[in-house]
Amino acid sequence: MKPFAIWVLAGCLGAAVFASEQIPKQDLSVDQIVEKNIASRGGLDAWRKVQTMIWSGHVDSANAPAADLPFVLAMKRPNKTRFEVTVFNQKSVRVFDGKQGWKLGPNGMGSATPRPYSIDEVSSARDEQVIDGLLIDHEAKGVSVTLEGTDQVGGRDAYRLAAKLPSGVTRHVWIDAQTFLDVKVDRQVRTPLGQTVVVETSYSDFRSVEGLQIPLKIESGAAASEKKDMLTIDKVSLNPPLDDGIFTRPASPQMRRKSVSIDADADASPALSGAGRPAP
Numbered sequence: 001m002k003p004f005a006i007w008v009l010a011g012c013l014g015a016a017v018f019a020s021e022q023i024p025k026q027d028l029s030v031d032q033i034v035e036k037n038i039a040s041r042g043g044l045d046a047w048r049k050v051q052t053m054i055w056s057g058h059v060d061s062a063n064a065p066a067a068d069l070p071f072v073l074a075m076k077r078p079n080k081t082r083f084e085v086t087v088f089n090q091k092s093v094r095v096f097d098g099k100q101g102w103k104l105g106p107n108g109m110g111s112a113t114p115r116p117y118s119i120d121e122v123s124s125a126r127d128e129q130v131i132d133g134l135l136i137d138h139e140a141k142g143v144s145v146t147l148e149g150t151d152q153v154g155g156r157d158a159y160r161l162a163a164k165l166p167s168g169v170t171r172h173v174w175i176d177a178q179t180f181l182d183v184k185v186d187r188q189v190r191t192p193l194g195q196t197v198v199v200e201t202s203y204s205d206f207r208s209v210e211g212l213q214i215p216l217k218i219e220s221g222a223a224a225s226e227k228k229d230m231l232t233i234d235k236v237s238l239n240p241p242l243d244d245g246i247f248t249r250p251a252s253p254q255m256r257r258k259s260v261s262i263d264a265d266a267d268a269s270p271a272l273s274g275a276g277r278p279a280p
Contacts, residue, residue: 029147030146030147033159034138036175036180037135037175037180038136042211042212042213046211047136047212049239050212051131052076052077052240052241052242053238054074054235054236055072055073056070056072056073056233056234056235057071057235058232059229059232060229060232061230063229065087066088071085071231074246075130075131076242076244078130079130081094095248095250096247099126101116101121102249102250113252114251126167127167127171129141134163134185135182142166143166144163145163146161146162147160147161148160148172150177154202156178157178158174159174159177160172160174161173169187172185172186181203181215183202183204184203198223199223200220200221201218202218204216204217205217210238214233217232217233218230218233219231
């Protein structure tokens with residue numbers, strides 16, 4: 001065989017091998033994909049041991065009055081959350097105790113009164129699976145999962161799974177076909193004008209935190225919009241002590257002295273593995 005033909009053949013073989021590495025295996029069942037996803041994220045037993053978690057970092061949003069707004073997100077099983085973001089030295093708070101939710105944000109007069117979640121906000125909050133997401137222990141959570149197909153996400157092949165929640169809502173979860181990490185999830189939300197829009201959340205910059213793979217960059221926004229919100233996590237704390245009081249109705253500014261705040265540095269995890277990331 002002529003040298004030129006040999007090089008052409010070698011190039012074709014190399015391209016074929018590369019292509020085979022990029023194409024997801026079609027013989028994987030949905031159970032196998034979920035199993036690989038859980039293993040890639042650190043394993044079932046490790047996630048089950050996490051009862052509380054705190055993220056702290058900053059948010060960038062086109063709708064925010066300033067850039068790099070500091071935030072703290074506290075989560076506690078089974079479904080409690082408290083999100084605080086500081087805007088011009090004042091805190092805006094969203095709290096959900098598993099059944100009810102409240103939001104507290106400073107108005108133009110520098111004061112605020114806690115407002116209850118709307119019906120749609122309560123429904124959406126109840127559907128969230130805090131700490132470990134939709135796929136881990138999905139059967140125990142009443143979430144049924146099916147495989148719909150594959151898509152390109154960020155230039156890579158990803159399995160598209162449909163997760164039907166106990167509420168009847170279906171969300172899609174995209175799993176990278178090579179790393180088996182979650183790369184995107186979608187959900188439907190209702191706007192104040194009553195319109196239904198699809199919101200997509202993308203995950204990237206996964207780092208190891210005590211053996212668990214956690215995305216440190218989370219981008220979210222309407223699928224049809226180019227404007228996205230970027231949440232960057234700088235510190236992660238696993239199993240810090242969290243009093244149930246921080247998940248109750250937030251206090252008004254007049255009663256703020258009696259309220260319980262989150263200690264973002266409590267029992268902070270060791271340095272996030274990866275170059276260029278400072279220790280918490």
